[in-house]
Amino acid sequence: MIQDLMQKIVEILGQTYYGDVRYEFNQRSGIGKNKSEESISTGSSNGLCVRAISDNKWYYLGFSIIDEKKILNQVQQLAKKIRNKKSQIWLQDPWELDKVVPVKENPDDLSFEEKMKTMREIFSQIIKNKKIINANVGIGNTKSETIFMNTEGSKLRQVLPYFKFVMAATSKENKRLENDYFVLAKQGGYDLFRKINIEEKINEIVKNAIIMLDAKQIKSGKYDIIVDPEISGVIAHESFGHGLEADQVVRDRSYLAPLKGKKVISDLVSIHDNGTIPGERGTSFFDDDGIGTKDNTLVDKGVLKQFMHDRQSCVLMNSEPTGNARAEDFSKKVFVRMTNTYISPGDWKLNELIKETKSGYYLIKSLTGMEDPLGGNMQMITARAMKIKNGELTGLFKGVGISGKVLEFLNNVDAVTSDFKITGSGCGKGKEDYVAVTTGGPYMRVKKAVIG
Amino acid sequence: MKEILNEIKKLANDFDIYSQLTKINEVHLEKNRVNFVNEVVDSGYSIRVLKGGLGFSASNIKSSETIKKTILNAIKSAEMTEKVKFEFPKQEKYSKVETVDKKIKNKGEEAVKNYAEELLNEIPKDVLLSFGKIRTYDNIISITNSQDLDIKREDTNFMVELSLIVKRNNKRMEFWPHEYRRRIQDLSINEIKKWVKIARDQTIAKHPKTEKTTVIFSPSMVLDGLGTVIGDHVTGSTKVNDVTKFDVEEKIASEKLTIISDGLYPYGLMSSEFDDEGVPQRKIPIIENGVFKNFVYDQFYAKKDNTKSTGNGLKQSEVFYTFDGKYGGQPSDQISNFYIKPGDVSYDKMIENVKHGILVEQFSWLSPDVVTGNFSSEIRAGYYVDNGQIGKPINGGLVIGNIFDMIRKISMISDKSLITSGGNVLAGVCPYIAFEDVQVAGK
Numbered sequence: 001m002i003q004d005l006m007q008k009i010v011e012i013l014g015q016t017y018y019g020d021v022r023y024e025f026n027q028r029s030g031i032g033k034n035k036s037e038e039s040i041s042t043g044s045s046n047g048l049c050v051r052a053i054s055d056n057k058w059y060y061l062g063f064s065i066i067d068e069k070k071i072l073n074q075v076q077q078l079a080k081k082i083r084n085k086k087s088q089i090w091l092q093d094p095w096e097l098d099k100v101v102p103v104k105e106n107p108d109d110l111s112f113e114e115k116m117k118t119m120r121e122i123f124s125q126i127i128k129n130k131k132i133i134n135a136n137v138g139i140g141n142t143k144s145e146t147i148f149m150n151t152e153g154s155k156l157r158q159v160l161p162y163f164k165f166v167m168a169a170t171s172k173e174n175k176r177l178e179n180d181y182f183v184l185a186k187q188g189g190y191d192l193f194r195k196i197n198i199e200e201k202i203n204e205i206v207k208n209a210i211i212m213l214d215a216k217q218i219k220s221g222k223y224d225i226i227v228d229p230e231i232s233g234v235i236a237h238e239s240f241g242h243g244l245e246a247d248q249v250v251r252d253r254s255y256l257a258p259l260k261g262k263k264v265i266s267d268l269v270s271i272h273d274n275g276t277i278p279g280e281r282g283t284s285f286f287d288d289d290g291i292g293t294k295d296n297t298l299v300d301k302g303v304l305k306q307f308m309h310d311r312q313s314c315v316l317m318n319s320e321p322t323g324n325a326r327a328e329d330f331s332k333k334v335f336v337r338m339t340n341t342y343i344s345p346g347d348w349k350l351n352e353l354i355k356e357t358k359s360g361y362y363l364i365k366s367l368t369g370m371e372d373p374l375g376g377n378m379q380m381i382t383a384r385a386m387k388i389k390n391g392e393l394t395g396l397f398k399g400v401g402i403s404g405k406v407l408e409f410l411n412n413v414d415a416v417t418s419d420f421k422i423t424g425s426g427c428g429k430g431k432e433d434y435v436a437v438t439t440g441g442p443y444m445r446v447k448k449a450v451i452g
Numbered sequence: 453m454k455e456i457l458n459e460i461k462k463l464a465n466d467f468d469i470y471s472q473l474t475k476i477n478e479v480h481l482e483k484n485r486v487n488f489v490n491e492v493v494d495s496g497y498s499i500r501v502l503k504g505g506l507g508f509s510a511s512n513i514k515s516s517e518t519i520k521k522t523i524l525n526a527i528k529s530a531e532m533t534e535k536v537k538f539e540f541p542k543q544e545k546y547s548k549v550e551t552v553d554k555k556i557k558n559k560g561e562e563a564v565k566n567y568a569e570e571l572l573n574e575i576p577k578d579v580l581l582s583f584g585k586i587r588t589y590d591n592i593i594s595i596t597n598s599q600d601l602d603i604k605r606e607d608t609n610f611m612v613e614l615s616l617i618v619k620r621n622n623k624r625m626e627f628w629p630h631e632y633r634r635r636i637q638d639l640s641i642n643e644i645k646k647w648v649k650i651a652r653d654q655t656i657a658k659h660p661k662t663e664k665t666t667v668i669f670s671p672s673m674v675l676d677g678l679g680t681v682i683g684d685h686v687t688g689s690t691k692v693n694d695v696t697k698f699d700v701e702e703k704i705a706s707e708k709l710t711i712i713s714d715g716l717y718p719y720g721l722m723s724s725e726f727d728d729e730g731v732p733q734r735k736i737p738i739i740e741n742g743v744f745k746n747f748v749y750d751q752f753y754a755k756k757d758n759t760k761s762t763g764n765g766l767k768q769s770e771v772f773y774t775f776d777g778k779y780g781g782q783p784s785d786q787i788s789n790f791y792i793k794p795g796d797v798s799y800d801k802m803i804e805n806v807k808h809g810i811l812v813e814q815f816s817w818l819s820p821d822v823v824t825g826n827f828s829s830e831i832r833a834g835y836y837v838d839n840g841q842i843g844k845p846i847n848g849g850l851v852i853g854n855i856f857d858m859i860r861k862i863s864m865i866s867d868k869s870l871i872t873s874g875g876n877v878l879a880g881v882c883p884y885i886a887f888e889d890v891q892v893a894g895k
Contacts, residue, residue, distance in 0.1 A: 034693060035692075035693045035694075036689060036692045036693050036753070036756055037689070037752070038505065038533040038534045039506075039508065039529075039533060039782070040505075040507065040508070040528075040529035040532055040533055041508045041509070041510075041529065041782065042508075042509045042510075042522075042525040042526075042529065043509060043510040043511060043522075043780055044510075044511045044512075044513055044518060044521075044522070045496065045510075045511060045512045045513070045780070046512065046513055047494070047512075056487065057486060057487055057488070057489065058487060058488045058489070059488075059489050059490075060488070060489070060490040060491070060492075061490075061491055061492075062476070062490065062491070062492030062493070062494070063492075063493060064493065064494040064495055064496065064512040065493065065495055065514065112528065112529065112532040113532055116532055116533070133693070133694050133695060134693045134694065134695050170695050170823060172694070172695070175697055176824075177695060177697065177823045177824060178823065178824060179823045179824075220662065220850065220852060220891065220893030221662075221893070250482070251482055251483060251582040251583050251615070252483065252580060252582055252617065252624075253582040253583070253615055253617065253626070330492075331476060331490075331492040331494060333478075333480065333488055333490065367821065368817065368819045370816045370817035370830075372816060372832075374582075374615070374617065374624060374625075374626045375625070375626065375847075377816065377830060377832075377848060378830070379815075379816035379817055379829065379830040381819070381821075381827070381828055381829075398824075398826060399821075399826065399828075400828055401827075401828025401829065401830065401850045401852065401893075403830050403848065403849065403850045403893070404848075430613060430628070430630060431613075431630050431817075431875045432613075432630075450850075450893070452828060452850045452852050452891070452893030
């Protein structure tokens, strides 16, 4: 039993100021198809992360080879070396939890044959149109188990089921290539796939890939824009949220550090990071510090309410942990990370918003985004855009970049819809340390945004 | 490996086994002090089986039960996928390639500690090292297959990521490099001095104005821009799937541009004696004087296209190690080190030749659409170039373009190509490149 080894490790770590041990076990399977290749891929992995803090310095050991004698010997050496030196870290009463997120229809109960047959059918439907020259279709699931024990006496276990379906269409005319895709990434089972209106989604991506062959370039400049929920979510997460990760504040690297309690953006905008939404990718029962996750209001009606914390940053900033301590895996450091981050819905309807806009652009789908926690600048690429003229959508344009300062951008929000959507994806802290997250929000109208 | 081999021989006729042992040592710095020390050992394996289709499964668990399950999963996956024309490669003679830094091999802990100390000594007092990550990788990779191929290689990697913050007149600006190398000496302290200068200059940076002008990309931006898009369109899979923009012998770029997929470049980040299927790596001309020459192939797409593997059956990346990292992914046809042949002007002369333009040292993230080549990226650190001299620093604004168009409008390539790493593409050996008539969207 891995728990027996973990208990022995925790006992040794008792010699230090604080220590914990986390065991991860993942089982995954994926099926993919494109014009030239079919693949079925399966995998399993485990890892053990042992951590201890002494004199405010973290010491980690990571193992994928579970050799009890070697591990205990190394942990003993570490504990002896670092000893029990006081550190500024949140300590709390022990708690116990054992939670398995139930799955309605386990993808692993379906045969590879059945799933591959479905992928082949979808592939065939996508490439029926002559202008579509290739399609990529894939489905995958991962069962992820985490066991956590610490020197406080906490004993925690959670099993989370991740599910992903993606399909993409590539169009070609002469030498011009375009594409569009659909992705569903959540926690759950194959029932999530069955709920998708596949035909409708295929028609959408095929149509978009084809019409983009005629899309033109927008002349860069300042325009009134409407952004869709995907873009709202990426703004909430990349451009705004990373500056609220309290480790960035501790490092003197957040433009938002002096602004707590102040009105920083439009009072139409409220932002949450909620690690407890059932079925979403960023959801868990406890974080990698062994702290329970919760719904954190980051911005309430334009006022900056709080930062996201781990066990260390909360003490350094006279706050409490928020359940945002996350590591990519057993080999990586635990950082303050977001979970499910979104802008709350408002009162407008999308059709009203378009109708009430005299001139501007409607931006659709976020392709990439990057954080700038110190500068608060935006870097984001959208997939496509439509011109708005006298309350109507007219010409189609290529995707654009959104630039400028995020506070100014969110201060210029003058309408927020009740139409709301969140989307599962992944997030790095910089260019590594990827974790599963969800981002989302409403449609928003933003005055005088810089795009190009 | 022996246990896996014994077991697989009982269950399959055509197979390969890839195994990897990685030792990682890491130190993090925060506000000029060490706050994190990490030591990791990870060892995993992947199995491919040919049985009608080509099946794949991977694990880092070494129990007999998991090994057998992993093999059976690979067999099942082969049986369930469409029949393919494929064979595992035979062992060949391999060129010796420099991939190991003796300062890292078996000495990772000491190496990161020493570099951290040296770095802390070099950071000037007016510069805040908000955070720093220093990491070494010490890898041993073995491949064996049913064609009696049985080979092993070793390599090392080194990673530095820093946030350097400078304050002037209430303005705080950052330079945020993130670089990989095979050897520590290839990220010397001199490089850090250059990064500190860029961070300092950013405190007086202005927003650029909107115009079409000459834009010079630094080597790592060249890699992220050209490497991302061209790297994708030169693979055998894009040819077979008809999603490449290139045809062999087609003029696709300025005559000044020559690109090689160089798997043998000394201490290149993707260099190795053999690829991740056991085929010798080599130098493959991609673009010669603006003319497209060759696609790169792994075993799978070489067979599909009735040709031979070019030794480009590479796993996702060698140094972007993740939980189910290199051993967890299948080899695919990828460009090796993205080598751009140096041009004929020195960097200084290149600047001298520009009457008006912009030099971009760093975008916030240059991530062009691989299919269309379009990009629109925010300038994180740059300079105006006026009358042949580096001028005022600039920050913010967008550079908007299309990589396929830009490679036709190259006016100068500097005469030194440097080992570099990017955010999207791991490995490059790239010079500075000046592109003409590029759209900048600013004030």
